Amino acid sequence: MAIRNKLYFASDFHLGTGTYPSSREREDRLVRWLDMIKADAAEVFLMGDVFDFWFEYKTVVPKGYIRFLGKLAELNDAGIKLWFFKGNHDMWMFDYFEQELGATIISNELEIERNGKKFYLHHGDGLGPGDTFYKFLKGIFRSKLCQWLFARIHPNLGVGVANYWSRHSRKVNLSKEDNKPGEQEWLVDFCNQLLQTHFYDYLIFGHRHLPLDIxxxxxxxxxxxxxxxxxxxxAVFDGETVQLLYFEK
Structure with a gap:
C-alpha cells in the first residue's frame, strides 16, 4: 500500500459550464483523477472556481455533481484532508462542504508549511494592482447583506440569474487572458511585491487559466x-518539490 504523503493542487474546474454532456465529461475526468491520487494523497487543495456557480441556501444546494462529490466523500473517509478555496465563481460557500466532506473552507489566502517548505495559496482573484471594479463587486458579493438578500430569491430564479452572470463574467475574463502572459503576469508582480517582506518557497494560484511555472x-x-x-x-508536492502536471492530456 502506497504511503499517503503528497499534496495535490487543482483549480478552475468550472463544473456546470457549457453543455450538460461536456460538464459531465469533465466531472468524469475529475473522478478518474481523484481515483488516481487517492493512493498517495495526504491533502487535496481545490483552489477556487470548482463550480461555475455555487450558492448554499439554508436547505437547498445546486443539483448535480453527484459523482464528483461522492468521490470527495470517499477521499475524506479514507483520511485525506480536503481544502476548498472560494473563487470568484463559487464564493458563496458556507458550511455544506464542511459538514458533508469534512473540508476546510478558505475565503482568501492560506499560508502553510510542509516538510520545511513554505506555501502561499490563493485563488488569485482581486490581487495586485488594478481591477478596481471587480474588487468593489467582490466586497459587495461577499457581504452578509448581499448573501441574505440573494437567499430570499427562489432558487429557480436566483440560480438562473447567477448562471447568466457567471457566463458573462467568464467571457469578460477570457477576453483578458492574453493580457501580459508569462513573466509579466500581474500575479507575478504581486508575488514579487509579497516576497520583499515575506519568504515562500511556492506561491500557488488558480484563476488565470494559464498553467505556469515561473x-x-x-x-x-x-x-x-x-x-x-x-x-x-x-500540481503535486512530493515532499521535496512541486511539479506542474497534466491529466489525460
Whole structure:
C-alpha cells in the first residue's frame, strides 16, 4: 500500500459550464483523477472556481455533481484532508462542504508549511494592482447583506440569474487572458511585491487559466494551476518539490 504523503493542487474546474454532456465529461475526468491520487494523497487543495456557480441556501444546494462529490466523500473517509478555496465563481460557500466532506473552507489566502517548505495559496482573484471594479463587486458579493438578500430569491430564479452572470463574467475574463502572459503576469508582480517582506518557497494560484511555472528568484516559484476545461493541469508536492502536471492530456 502506497504511503499517503503528497499534496495535490487543482483549480478552475468550472463544473456546470457549457453543455450538460461536456460538464459531465469533465466531472468524469475529475473522478478518474481523484481515483488516481487517492493512493498517495495526504491533502487535496481545490483552489477556487470548482463550480461555475455555487450558492448554499439554508436547505437547498445546486443539483448535480453527484459523482464528483461522492468521490470527495470517499477521499475524506479514507483520511485525506480536503481544502476548498472560494473563487470568484463559487464564493458563496458556507458550511455544506464542511459538514458533508469534512473540508476546510478558505475565503482568501492560506499560508502553510510542509516538510520545511513554505506555501502561499490563493485563488488569485482581486490581487495586485488594478481591477478596481471587480474588487468593489467582490466586497459587495461577499457581504452578509448581499448573501441574505440573494437567499430570499427562489432558487429557480436566483440560480438562473447567477448562471447568466457567471457566463458573462467568464467571457469578460477570457477576453483578458492574453493580457501580459508569462513573466509579466500581474500575479507575478504581486508575488514579487509579497516576497520583499515575506519568504515562500511556492506561491500557488488558480484563476488565470494559464498553467505556469515561473522562477521568481533562486528559491521561490510562482505556479498557476491552469484549468480543467481544456488543459486539465494540476500540481503535486512530493515532499521535496512541486511539479506542474497534466491529466489525460
Amino acid at each position: 522562477k521568481l528568484n533562486d528559491k521561490s516559484r510562482y505556479i498557476n494551476l491552469g484549468e480543467w476545461v481544456t488543459a486539465c493541469s494540476y
